[in-house]
Amino acid sequence: MRILLPTDFSKNAWQAIEYALFLFEKIPCQFYVLHAHQVSPSGLVSTINKERDTRLFEITLLEAQEKLNKIINHLNSINKVPGRQFVGLLEPDSLLNAIGRHIIDQDIDYVFMGTQGATGMKEVFLGSNTVRLIRNIENCPVMVVPEQFEFGSYNEILFATDFKHHYKKVEIQPLLEIAKIIRSSIIITHIAMEEALDEEQKQLRKLLGRLLEGVDIRYADIAYYPDIASRIQEWSRDVQVGMITMINCKHGFFSRLLREPVVKRIAFHTEVPFLVLPEIP
Numbered sequence: 001m002r003i004l005l006p007t008d009f010s011k012n013a014w015q016a017i018e019y020a021l022f023l024f025e026k027i028p029c030q031f032y033v034l035h036a037h038q039v040s041p042s043g044l045v046s047t048i049n050k051e052r053d054t055r056l057f058e059i060t061l062l063e064a065q066e067k068l069n070k071i072i073n074h075l076n077s078i079n080k081v082p083g084r085q086f087v088g089l090l091e092p093d094s095l096l097n098a099i100g101r102h103i104i105d106q107d108i109d110y111v112f113m114g115t116q117g118a119t120g121m122k123e124v125f126l127g128s129n130t131v132r133l134i135r136n137i138e139n140c141p142v143m144v145v146p147e148q149f150e151f152g153s154y155n156e157i158l159f160a161t162d163f164k165h166h167y168k169k170v171e172i173q174p175l176l177e178i179a180k181i182i183r184s185s186i187i188i189t190h191i192a193m194e195e196a197l198d199e200e201q202k203q204l205r206k207l208l209g210r211l212l213e214g215v216d217i218r219y220a221d222i223a224y225y226p227d228i229a230s231r232i233q234e235w236s237r238d239v240q241v242g243m244i245t246m247i248n249c250k251h252g253f254f255s256r257l258l259r260e261p262v263v264k265r266i267a268f269h270t271e272v273p274f275l276v277l278p279e280i281p
Contacts, residue, residue: 001029004108004140006036006099009067012114016145017071019273020112023182028083032106033071036091036098037064057092065090096136103140110174112143134248134276141174144274154182154242154272160189160222160232161208163201165249171280172211175245178275185216187241189232192221233271245275 003020007013020031037060072088079086091098099111113130130144157179179186188208190197197205209217222232232244 001027002106002109003029003031004099004102004106004111005031005033006095006111006113007033007068007071008035009064009071010114012147014114015147015149016112016114016143017075019145019149019151020110020143021075022151023178026081027181028081030085030087030106031075032087032089032102032108033068033075034089034091034098034102035064035068036093036095037061038092038094061090061092096132099133100137103137108140110141110143111137112145114145114147138248138278140278142276144276146271146273149272152242154240155184156241157184157186157243157245157275158189158232158241159186159245160191161247162191162193163197163204163208165247165279166204167208167211167247168280169211171247171277172208174277175275176212176215178243179212179215182242184242185218186212188212188217188219190219190221191232192223241272243273243275245277247277247279249279 001024003024005013005017005020007017017031017033068088068090072086075086089098089102091101093101102108103111111133113133115130130142134142134144157175159175175186178184188205190205205219
């Protein structure tokens, strides 16, 4: 298993790292801790300002490398899993570019991102970086980890769907792997936008059940509500699930969530880890 852990050295990012270690606590994974380092130019074109920008970049790059080394040394010092490895990656590039490149170069299985979540009246759903990542990374599952999430024993994962997607084994496999690793059952939660399933939806429901063979599953319906994100969040809180997951369908209700302000309440307001599975053409 190869896990990419982007960090900006914040508490949010460290929470995501700790959750990845917790989730795969008995698996000899290879963890890549990535820091994408960019210093915005001053916008002025004089030689003096260019020199200042260059010096600033070199100084902050050195500081970032020291912080990254500190994290890797700490992770190695607390590691008790034989075969587990930690690799530090420092990239002078944008976060999105760096993540996209290393997903391919390192053959990454999951990306774990921290998010601040919502506190009081403040809405910080996933944060701009996480939303941008979800919108643009199309070949790797992304796990969004809220800062205040408390690790523990959770028996169920909520998989939200409208039964309008032609599910593929490769899309579902990351969810299936995690469910087996943590010995969790899956609640297949139908977002009911119609009074009854049509024949195609019924067939897709059966297909999804077959693809999830090997774990306990049960079905539940959530009545349609214009604010889908809030409805999912409230329902998941009521049944105390430990994770929410969806497929990032370009033409499904998840796509609408990413286009509308409501998305700032499922990823921003999520109280549990949120696994986004890529749609495979």
